[in-house]
Amino acid sequence: MPKWGLSMQLGKITAWAVAEGDEVQAGDDLADIETEKITGTLEAADAGTVRRIVARVGEDVPVSGTIALIAPAEVGDDALDAAVLEARAVIDAGVPDDAGGGAELQTADVGGRKISYAGAGQDGDVILLVHGYGGDRNSWLFLQEPMAAKYRVYALDLPGHGTSAKDVGDGTLGVLADAVTGVLDALGAGRAHLVGHSMGGGVALAVAARDPGRIASLTLIAPTGFGAEINAGYLRGFADAQTRRELKPVAGQLFADESLVTRQLVDDLLAYKRLDGVDESLHTLLGTLLDGDAQRGDSAAALAALGDAIPVTVVWGRADRIIPAAQAVSVTGAVRHVIDGAGHMPQMERPAEVQAAIEETIARAS
């Protein structure tokens, strides 16, 4: 059972995509999994034969609990049966009530605004993940834990988002960049790798532009500011939606696979939009992102000012319906990864590929 997000303790298999005896390749779908926060599909990490299915559909399994056994033919049935018994004991024991929820949520006071952030990982370089418009640190649910094995990975809630202060001031990228710098200061991080999604990409560039020595590398995922074209209808629709009925089709535009827009996802977005101050924040930020129906903001200029100083990678979902993937070529000098089968949120639809792109960027920095 994978760990998606820092607070996940339990997951539930809603459907198996494989059966005992099936041969799988790396990347094949193994099972659909539902957690408190999200549903997703677990992919096989390696090739092999599925020898035993351990977890039943619909039962709660603790994170790290064994859900299936993939082994070569040489491994005998006795060994497999013994392993199944052990694995079942773990599942049946459940999660103890006092089990910690994962990394603690921390806050920093940045210019009078409370900024929330959470991190995982003990060693290695500092990575700070910056979400996009209307998102929060949970946008990185599928990435943060796996990357924590090698790095210190943090994600913040930008002003107006998540559990941070719902005051964006004049809503310019500078205000948002201040929050990012403030978190780096709170972490005591002299240098950090920034990963920015969509508007968060524009923010990451703004941070790097004002303080290039602070940033070790930039991974930009579908960043704003590299072209005029943008789905302004989506942005306005997201800001204006008052009910589930209005929000669901809007949220659907984010993904290549619209079935990812579960009731839980829409409910969570609605609950966020109903917090005091969010409506005003989202509408103020529209003024920063849009000039009529076109993009405002010139990320290309900020990038050019950096020159060759730091490695830059741009990642884009080919099926992006918010900002066209064609704009990736405008990220001059960046290594490009365009990912099939992903829309505007490749970090949710194709997390393994996004993780690989980030790690490759970090490697280039050393």
Next chain:
Amino acid sequence: MARNITYREALNEALAQEMERDETVIVMGEDNAGGAGAPGDDDAWGGVLGVTKGLYHKFPGRVLDTPISESAFIGAAIGAATAGMRPVAELMFVDFMGVCFDQIYNQAAKFRYMFGGKAITPVVIRTMYGAGLRAAAQHSQCLYPLFTHIPGLKVVLPATPYDAKGMMIQAIRDNDPVMFFEHKALYDTSGPVPEESYVVPFGEANVVREGGDVTIVTLGRMVHTSLDAAGQLAADGVQCEVIDLRTTSPLDEDTVLESVEGTGRLVVVDEAHPRCNIATDISALVARKAFGSLRAPIEMVTAPHTPVPFSNALEDIYIPDAQRVVNAVKTVTGWSR
């Protein structure tokens, strides 16, 4: 950040945050301050079940203990609202509504209409309802159907701590009189509630469980009873869609109708007495507007048409339980012409 707090604490937090934000918000009712000036812990109980605890000292002069005269203090709250304040008055047990009902349904509910929009009455009347605490016939009724019947009143029944806080904040900010129903058995229940202020709009039902075989429409404490039943039925392969109405006035018709159009079967679970209750109201709505989708007659699960018994054993039979909901679902799923 959302953390687990009780329904009672969620209400207290909503009141405190709104009183902080808006100085015209005041709290009044029998023992809402509770023994102010008495020694030690007895000073300011904060209501008979502690919902308003701590507010008296935090907001001096804005939390009032009232005499035991509902017609007087509910009337005063309504008058204060019309004069520019935002009172949150407590009608301790909804069973007491009889002595102040004129103030509520003939005055508060009609001011805006009869004064041609020149008056608003932004009063919230909080009230306890429901059986299960051995409080007997005159302290255990539901009665929300009576208020739902009156144009000009909003009637809301949060079932969870998250809804309690958001709906209380919405109620205080709303310019219309709001009857805010709190089931006695829910005060100690817990759930995730954000620290920040937020609203839950009225007229929006909540689909708390999705399922394709039958629609269960319910409200208040019965939401939890219905979810228990749905869990049992899932083990038998019957998937229930459970809809928490949250507000009876305004009513979210669309969510109910859309669900029944999908499942074709309806069970309404309502703790109120069976004549002219919300179950009959929803049944009529669906029979009129989704007749073609129905594959079985509608079933209602309600209390019986009797006063609430005092005897433990009889009160337990009186209150609709999960087994009765399971039976009703099996009736509609097993029905054939």
